[in-house]
Amino acid sequence: MILALDNFNAEELNLMTIFDTTTREALQSDLLTALHEVHETEMIEVIGSILEKLDSLKDEEFAEIGFYIEAEDEFTEGDAFGE
Numbered sequence: 001m002i003l004a005l006d007n008f009n010a011e012e013l014n015l016m017t018i019f020d021t022t023t024r025e026a027l028q029s030d031l032l033t034a035l036h037e038v039h040e041t042e043m044i045e046v047i048g049s050i051l052e053k054l055d056s057l058k059d060e061e062f063a064e065i066g067f068y069i070e071a072e073d074e075f076t077e078g079d080a081f082g083e
Helices: 010-016 024-035 041-055 059-063
Strands: none
Touching: 010 041, 024 041, 024 059
């Protein structure tokens, strides 16, 4: 069985995380709105690719992706290793 996560490349996954990923429909709506605002060919192609892939997913498969944002380690200025 191929996981839904495997359908998307890293660039697509990163882009999706800046939009509403609570549901597949919410993400599709946000991406369609963004598509009308974007003028860069490469970004239009990435959004189009994501939308095509989302169309082929079931809601249950989308829910398996499990979007989250990792918290960055906090460290003080001048301390490159956070120690």
